[in-house]
Amino acid sequence: MRFARLGAPGAEIPVVVDGDRHLDLRSVTADIDGAFLGGDGVARASAALADGRLPELAGATELRVGAPIARPSAIYCVGMNYAAHAAESGSQPPEHLVMFMKAPNTVVGPNDAVQIPRGSTKTDWEVELGIVIGSRASYLDSPDDARAHVAGYVLVNDLSERDWQLAVSGGQWSKGKSAPGYCPTGPWLVTGDEVQIDDVRLRSWVNGEPRQDSRTRDLIFGIDAIVWQLSQYLALEPGDLVLTGTPEGVALSGRFPYLAPGDVVELEIDGLGRQRQQYTAA
Template sequence: MKLIRFGEAGKEKPGVQLPNGNKIDVSTFGEDYTEQFFETDGIERLEKWLKINESKCAKVSEETRLGSPICRPSKLVCIGLNYAKHAAEAGMKIPSEPVLFFKSTTAIVGPNDDVVIPKGSTKTDWEVELAVVIGKKASYISKEEVYNHIAGYVLHNDVSERAFQIEKEGQWCKGKGCDTFAPLGPFLATKDEVKNPNNLDLWLKLNGEMMQNSSTSDFIFNIEESISYISQFMTLLPGDVISTGTPFGVGLGLKPPVYLKPGDVMELGIEGLGVSKQKVVAYSGK
């Protein structure tokens, strides 16, 4: 099943994308895609509900805005330098254990919303990533237990400001959590739809030119290793998002480096998880 949320920003409604590509409104199910939804076997309950009620659900127009396919999670945990070639292009050594950082949940936007270059930014960059959505509370779990705790998978653009991230002192979160820096979607694919998350093609184009083109088979730390590892340090709650790192081909690694500017368009996708597209715009606040 593919879960979507649609409508005006901040007022999204829950929906489902059917196997034929049509999108339907499931508001009458009575729940949004929250921590409680995932915690109480919401995916299974929604599947049963749809068998009876699908024909009564209104169709969602293709012109309707899509939001993040899940409500704001308790946290968005990211793994850095999880592809060897990306570590090399960033000028950093291959890690011996996963590098973790957080993105602010206020960075989350819809899959086709604009990405805003932050105030004072000179080095905003792109990163296509596979993100995992947690379906069951996870604390100190083994690698063998990981798939029992996954709800599904979603496409994520881990937009990053490299000067904030690397040149300022302190943690990477400065360059990762700016508003609009976490487009998610177009949909959440439940785990039964993705046979092997450790072997998915993923790519990103900038203004039509292929910049990233790789596979999650190049992970340094695969899904099982990564989520088990994170759960040794924090409790993962239903609905939490784990972003698994980006392959080579980011702007930072080009010679000379290339960074996003107003008017640029990023288009990205992952096998089985759809495609998203974001226009880059300048910061217009004070």
């Protein structure tokens, strides 16, 4: 299934995307959030769809596309998880999972304008696969147990301010990851049966020029390993968002300029949709 949230910020309507139709999900849930995902919401939505109980949402194509999940309780991020990106960052591929966090209030819609933060000179794009947690995961026995705790997948732009992340970080990265709007998400939350997620193509463009082009099969730590390893250190909760890392082709490489007001970033993951953001001055 494909889930989306349509409407003005703070007033999004949950829908199921069924071909060209947008089916109103409010008879099943008020929102697509941790309570919905952890309360067997996907199965309940599937049953309502099969029974024809979901009416089509009038005017859906005219509405803003919001993030397909409501504000998560946590956003966990994996760094340097593609070998070529680690190399362009001046690092060796990590021996252990690198984890940092983004503030949950960074999540915005996939096509919302993003303001470059005050004082930023190195705002960078990062196309990433996001994992949305569907049930609590703590001390999983093995990576084989991971998928049972995954609700689905999303396209994410893990925006970064590289000077804040690296030069003035104080030793960890979250300072450069948590500016408002720094996590455009969506357009859809897609369940695992809809997409061959272990080998899909990720791409990004800046002002129409190609930047990143890779596949999820190139992840150093795959989806199962990430969820399993994180569960050994923390409890993943329904609705949490886990970012899996970005491939090579970012401005940090020195091959491209950082983002400036007026720039347009587009991102795409096969099966998960496409994003477009215009960047504005503070």
